[in-house]
Amino acid sequence: MMGMPSCRExxxxxxxxEFQNAPRRVRWMVRLHFAMCRHCDRFARxxxxxxxxxxxxxxxxxxxxxxxxxxxxxxxxxxxx
Amino acid sequence: xxxxxxxxxxxITALRRREGGAMERLVREHTPALMAAGLAxxxxxxxxxxxxxETFSAFLExxxxxxxxxxxxxxxxxxxxxxxxxxxRKRRREESLDAVxxxxxxxxxxxxxxxxxxxxxxxxxxxxxxxxxxxxxxxGLSASQRAAFFLKEAEGESAEAICNVLGVSYxxxxxxxxxxRLKLRECLERNWEKRS
Numbered sequence: 001m002m003g004m005p006s007c008r009e010x011x012x013x014x015x016x017x018e019f020q021n022a023p024r025r026v027r028w029m030v031r032l033h034f035a036m037c038r039h040c041d042r043f044a045r046x047x048x049x050x051x052x053x054x055x056x057x058x059x060x061x062x063x064x065x066x067x068x069x070x071x072x073x074x075x076x077x078x079x080x081x
Numbered sequence: 082x083x084x085x086x087x088x089x090x091x092x093i094t095a096l097r098r099r100e101g102g103a104m105e106r107l108v109r110e111h112t113p114a115l116m117a118a119g120l121a122x123x124x125x126x127x128x129x130x131x132x133x134x135e136t137f138s139a140f141l142e143x144x145x146x147x148x149x150x151x152x153x154x155x156x157x158x159x160x161x162x163x164x165x166x167x168x169x170r171k172r173r174r175e176e177s178l179d180a181v182x183x184x185x186x187x188x189x190x191x192x193x194x195x196x197x198x199x200x201x202x203x204x205x206x207x208x209x210x211x212x213x214x215x216x217x218x219x220x221g222l223s224a225s226q227r228a229a230f231f232l233k234e235a236e237g238e239s240a241e242a243i244c245n246v247l248g249v250s251y252x253x254x255x256x257x258x259x260x261x262r263l264k265l266r267e268c269l270e271r272n273w274e275k276r277s
Binding site: 008 | 104105108109112113116117120121126130133134137138141185186188189192193194195198199201202203204205207211212215216219230231234235255258259262263265266269270
């Protein structure tokens with residue numbers, strides 16, 4: 001990516017989750033692109049929303065998972081299959 | 082609190098010797114994380130419990146092959162992931178290849194500029210409504226995609242560890258997550274338009 005990246009290149013990099021790993025110069029060009037392109041800026045915001053929502057969703061550990069009776073049932077079935 | 086390496090090795094030795102209480106400690110310590118992984122992959126609580134049990138069972142049967150250098154939790158996730166794929170196959174919920182990449186390419190013109198710009202939420206603040214919409218969309222992800230996000234987001238595993246658990250190369254993992262993000266964004270856009 002030599003000059004200003006195209007919208008397709010920007011969107012692909014964001015969807016691949018590779019923005020943070022990109023060289024500093026590329027990240028700078030992408031940020032400049034955001035300043036000029038509201039569509040890519042919106043795409044980037046949505047990628048951020050998706051990432052945060054997934055983190056929230058996947059990290060949720062309902063208290064019920066820590067119920068001792070679940071482990072107890074598994075132990076009983078392992079002992080007496 | 083997670084046991085230290087020395088404690089973990091002592092636990093494995095105790096399991097290999099079939100010492101009393103070792104299996105119970107293993108199950109009590111790892112059941113919540115395995116259950117969470119099963120639920121994150123889209124299984125019901127009952128299925129997640131069955132998967133956790135089968136994971137322990139397979140692990141205990143093959144414990145002599147377990148190398149103490151491996152991280153026990155990651156190793157258990159690997160077994161659970163394969164059991165989950167088996168269960169899904171049994172249920173005939175095979176994952177079909179999606180056309181999300183084709184849809185993505187169609188959004189751009191020959192010069193790589195947006196021909197069909199993204200719609201949907203514009204704000205970067207995550208509120209309860211958007212969270213719910215994305216969670217509904219996540220139901221459409223494949224088991225591999227869900228497992229990859231669970232390991233990355235909830236367990237904080239490295240890309241290398243995730244590749245080991247899923248049995249894929251780094252390039253494949255990148256493609257898997259790329260398609261998942263595109264699919265979620267397309268779905269979010271559709272659902273956002275429907276609601277307004």
